[in-house]
Amino acid sequence: GAVVSQHPSWVICKSGTSVKIECRSLDFQATTMFWYRQFPKQSLMLMATSNEGSKATYEQGVEKDKFLINHASLTLSTLTVTSAHPEDSSFYICSARGDRESQPQHFGDGTRLSIL
Amino acid sequence: DQQVKQNSPSLSVQEGRISILNCDYTNSMFDYFLWYKKYPAEGPTFLISISSIKDKNEDGRFTVFLNKSAKHLSLHIVPSQPGDSAVYFCAATLSGGYQKVTFGTGTKLQVIP
Numbered sequence: 017g018a019v020v021s022q023h024p025s026w027v028i029c030k031s032g033t034s035v036k037i038e039c040r041s042l043d044f045q046a047t048t049m050f051w052y053r054q055f056p057k058q059s060l061m062l063m064a065t066s067n068e069g070s071k072a073t074y075e076q077g078v079e080k081d082k083f084l085i086n087h088a089s090l091t092l093s094t095l096t097v098t099s100a101h102p103e104d105s106s107f108y109i110c111s112a113r114g115d116r117e118s119q120p121q122h123f124g125d126g127t128r129l130s131i132l
Numbered sequence: 133d134q135q136v137k138q139n140s141p142s143l144s145v146q147e148g149r150i151s152i153l154n155c156d157y158t159n160s161m162f163d164y165f166l167w168y169k170k171y172p173a174e175g176p177t178f179l180i181s182i183s184s185i186k187d188k189n190e191d192g193r194f195t196v197f198l199n200k201s202a203k204h205l206s207l208h209i210v211p212s213q214p215g216d217s218a219v220y221f222c223a224a225t226l227s228g229g230y231q232k233v234t235f236g237t238g239t240k241l242q243v244i245p
Contacts, residue, residue: 022175050233059134059237060176060221109175120166121233123175
């Protein structure tokens with residue numbers, strides 16, 4: 017099946033630093049990539065949707081200047097959490113979808129971000 | 133506003149018996165539904181989906197039933213196996229074009245050997 021690789025899987029950093037998370041589709045071209053955030057015992061909350069070569073579409077309440085998304089190629093999207101603070105600590109998951117209608121999203125294994 | 137709801141946060145089933153996970157949605161525009169399985173510290177894995185033009189889709193031990201009038205779907209796993217123990221997310225979307233998926237809150241399934 018389709019494979020989506022997310023890196024790093026776990027990161028701990030000091031408050032005020034920026035953290036970049038990569039999401040790669042390994043065996044298919046991802047025309048659309050999604051970034052989710054999951055709090056403990058809660059559902060996956062969509063943060064933004066990005067299409068290759070265009071600006072990301074952010075969900076209501078998500079700060080686009082805080083969470084920078086770049087989808088420079090059909091196999092790579094990055095999420096940068098800028099000037100991270102403890103409240104940004106969470107589990108971030110990316111997913112990718114090809115160009116066929118009704119093709120399900122395939123998820124990466126997530127990144128556990130802990131801001132001290 | 134939670135448009136996709138899984139009212140049972142957890143479910144325990146004996147190995148070999150049937151597991152039934154339920155999901156309700158409120159947005160009548162949704163026309164494509166998916167089930168994902170998730171282990172701790174991993175991303176969700178796609179299990180099975182169903183289009184609104186069908187009322188049943190089967191794949192091996194997994195069957196999804198859709199009742200559009202009730203805005204309800206369910207996932208049946210039979211026979212249940214200990215390896216099925218995970219959190220199951222129901223998801224709904226609009227087919228075609230921009231596919232924003234809305235997830236339920238998940239049901240933790242425990243299959244007891």
